[in-house]
Amino acid sequence: DPDDKLAFEIDRLHRSCRRLIWLNPLLRYEGFEAKAKGVQAMLPHVDEFRPVHNLDSLTDLVRSLSAHGTRSQEGQAWLRKVA
Incomplete structure (x- = not known):
């Protein structure tokens, strides 16, 4: 299964990095939803x-x-919002 x-x-x-930050230009849209299986x-x-x-x-x-060594509250807020 590809997913x-x-x-x-x-x-x-x-696991190979200290912190993984995923960048997505589509997050600029208020209604963004993580619908794609890859996301x-x-x-x-x-x-x-x-x-x-x-x-x-x-x-x-x-x-x-x-x-x-700190995680951004803003980046985590986006993560909670779409997860």
Whole structure:
């Protein structure tokens, strides 16, 4: 099953890094829903799920990356919202 394989690989990727941040330009839309099976398979394995569609979202990403060893509340809020 391709979805199981994807979940396995994303879990492996997550275990190989300190924190896995998934960037999605579609999060700029208020009504975004995680309907795609690939997104559903990925969500349990990421630490943060963030929008990346303009300079403000990139600035927020840089701030999050600059906070050594901490997880961003904003990135986790998106994760809770769509999961």
